Amino acid sequence: MAAKIAVVLLLIVSLLFSGCLAKDNIPAASSAFDIKPQDVTVKSGENSQIMVRVSNSGNSVIHPFVRFNINASDKQYVKFSNESGSYDMGVLRPGEDSGFRIVDFKAYLAAGKEMKYQTRAQVIYDGKVLESRDVVITVGS
Structure with missing residues (x-):
């Protein structure tokens, strides 16, 4: 009787871990991320757009969602149209493209004649960052 239970437990454990031992790992979630332009120049107080x-x-x-992360000290000078900085890209089937979505923002000059703000755009799905790109926002007077 104990031998039958051990065999059944061994089969259950092997079934649970059979996916982990596969030769080829096929990613369930993968994305290609495009952002235009990656260097934006804007005058202080004017609206601009990123696609x-x-x-x-x-x-x-x-x-997926696209989230724009910016330093806490710079958040008061760069305001995205969505307060949270996260944008819903919709449900995408395998091979499907969201199309270009326009993200509006307004930037202000903190001091001097020109200021560069670094932000990171990240594609997030299921709590994980799939891909990220850096965006430089240059604000002039």
Whole structure:
């Protein structure tokens, strides 16, 4: 009787870990991220736009968000149209593209004649960062 239980437990454990031992790991979620332009120049107090696009290159459906991270001290000078800085790219099937989405922002000059603000745009799905790009926002007087 104990031998049968041990065999059944061994089969259950091997079934649970069979996916981990596969030779080829196929990513369930993968993306291609495009952002235009990556260097933006804007006058202080004026609105500007960035275009973002996400493509699903994985083999499962994803619902990604694009989040713009900026230093806490710079947040008062660069204001994105969405207060949280996160933009929903919609549900993307494998091979599907979100198309370019326009992100509006307004930037202000903190001091001097020109200021550069560094921000990072990240594609996030299921709490994980799939891809990221750096964006430089240059504000002039």
